[in-house]
Amino acid sequence: MDTRSILISRAFWTLFTLEAIACTAYMYWATHDTRGWGPEGPVGAWLVYLVPPVILGIPLAIVLIGRSAQATLAGLVFMAWPLIPLTIGPLYSALESMSSDHRIAGDFNFFWPSQRNLAHALQAHDAALVRDLLPQVGDLNATHWGQSLFAFGLKNLDQSPASTEIVKAMLDRGGDPNLPLSSSYWPLTAVMGSGPAPTELLLKAGADPNRLEDTGRPVWWNVLYLSSPEALQTLTILLDRGADLTIKDGDLGPVGWAAYQKNWRAVWLMMERGAPWKGELALGQPIPDILVSNLRSRRANHSEIPEEMGKILAKYGVDLPRP
Numbered sequence: 263m264d265t266r267s268i269l270i271s272r273a274f275w276t277l278f279t280l281e282a283i284a285c286t287a288y289m290y291w292a293t294h295d296t297r298g299w300g301p302e303g304p305v306g307a308w309l310v311y312l313v314p315p316v317i318l319g320i321p322l323a324i325v326l327i328g329r330s331a332q333a334t335l336a337g338l339v340f341m342a343w344p345l346i347p348l349t350i351g352p353l354y355s356a357l358e359s360m361s362s363d364h365r366i367a368g369d370f371n372f373f374w375p376s377q378r379n380l381a382h383a384l385q386a387h388d389a390a391l392v393r394d395l396l397p398q399v400g401d402l403n404a405t406h407w408g409q410s411l412f413a414f415g416l417k418n419l420d421q422s423p424a425s426t427e428i429v430k431a432m433l434d435r436g437g438d439p440n441l442p443l444s445s446s447y448w449p450l451t452a453v454m455g456s457g458p459a460p461t462e463l464l465l466k467a468g469a470d471p472n473r474l475e476d477t478g479r480p481v482w483w484n485v486l487y488l489s490s491p492e493a494l495q496t497l498t499i500l501l502d503r504g505a506d507l508t509i510k511d512g513d514l515g516p517v518g519w520a521a522y523q524k525n526w527r528a529v530w531l532m533m534e535r536g537a538p539w540k541g542e543l544a545l546g547q548p549i550p551d552i553l554v555s556n557l558r559s560r561r562a563n564h565s566e567i568p569e570e571m572g573k574i575l576a577k578y579g580v581d582l583p584r585p
Contacts (some may be wrong), residue, residue, distance in 0.1 A: 267331040274325060274338045278318065281341060285314035317344070368414050371407045374399075384415040389427035396435045403438045413443035416452040419460060421492070429453065429460040439469035446476035454485045458495040465503040472504070478511045479519070486520040486528050494527050507537035518544040524556050530570035533577060550580045561585060 321337035328336070364370060368381030376398040383391040392415075396402075402412040415432050419425040433439065439449045450469045453460040465471065471482035482505040485497050501507070507516055517537050520528040522544035529549075533539050544552050553571055560567050572582050 264331075267334070270331055270334050270338060274321075274334050274341070277338065277341050278322065282318055285318060289314060317341070368409075371409045371414070372411065373406075377406065377411060380411060381414055384411070384428065385418050387418075387420060387422055387424045387428065389424040389431065392428050393431050396431060402432055402436055403441055408444075410441075410443070412437040412441075412449075413452075416443060416449055419453060419456040421457045423459075425456055426459040426463065429463050433463060433467045437467075439464045439467045440473070448473060448475070448481050450481045451475075451484050454482075454493075454496055455488065457492050458499050461496050462499050462503070465499065471500050472506045472509060479514075480506065480509050483516060483519055486516065486523055486525055489523075489525045489527060494531065497528055497531060501532075501535050507532060507535060513543060514545065515542050518542045518549065521549045521552055522547075524552070526553065526556075526568050526570045526574060530573055533574070539577070550575060550578045554580070554583055557583060 318341075321340040324340065325334050325337040327333070367385055369378060372378045372381045376395065380392065380395040380399050383395055399411060402415075403410050412432055415428060415437075419429070437449075442448055443452060448469075450461070450464055450471060450473075453464055472480045474480055482497075482500045485493055485500060488496075497505075509516070511519075515538055517529055517532050517539045520526075520532065521542075539549070542549055553574060557567065557571055559565075575582055
């Protein structure tokens, strides 16, 4: 028997022994650990006794019947193939996680060290470092593989004061508040969820709240999805800065859209500001009907009932339903 055949044989019997020990241990554990069993016993327990002999028996038969180096190699391959996904799977997951981390950090868009350092500072919300790095990167509005540093910064905002400082610093360095970050995604859309302060900064810099998205609805309507106190303050700032309450998407106006979102504080604020409300529909449904239905649901679930709900019903001349 040549050296190659000896090595293949040793590899086969070593792997066979290890898998036999592992299968025996698994069979013992599976048949003695009853914690997960129901009263009917171990459902599918026959598989415990079927699978290991198949896994070990087939390659063993190939080797013993074939009695050649080729047969031993075939048996080795047969036994080894289940181990391949066990090895490659974790490696693939690690590479995928690493790739995702680099993509989120902007490494696939920004290759120059100064740009990449700024992207990392933007993601970390390090306002002081952002201010130091901004003069080194040139035009913030220039796209790098489909994304600008200005867009990357706005997409990575949170509600911290540091994010507000970052927005101000980028605007001071020439960030364009009216340049789309991507298809129908505008700077104002990106910052509204981060609170009133960065929203006001963009509006002061000239961002147009009435710009229409691909949906046919103005950018400022995006705040109507949100019902937090900060969102209501943001809506107030948008209205103070020129958000047009008369713009419609077909038959749908801002009051109807906010009512459809069940954002009653926003509905009332816009009604107080003079938004059209008589005869307005929320995607085909009368606003009082939606409100009454939502009121009953809130009562049943013991959820908060904003006082604005009663004010809106009174405005429509509808009595508040009894509890």
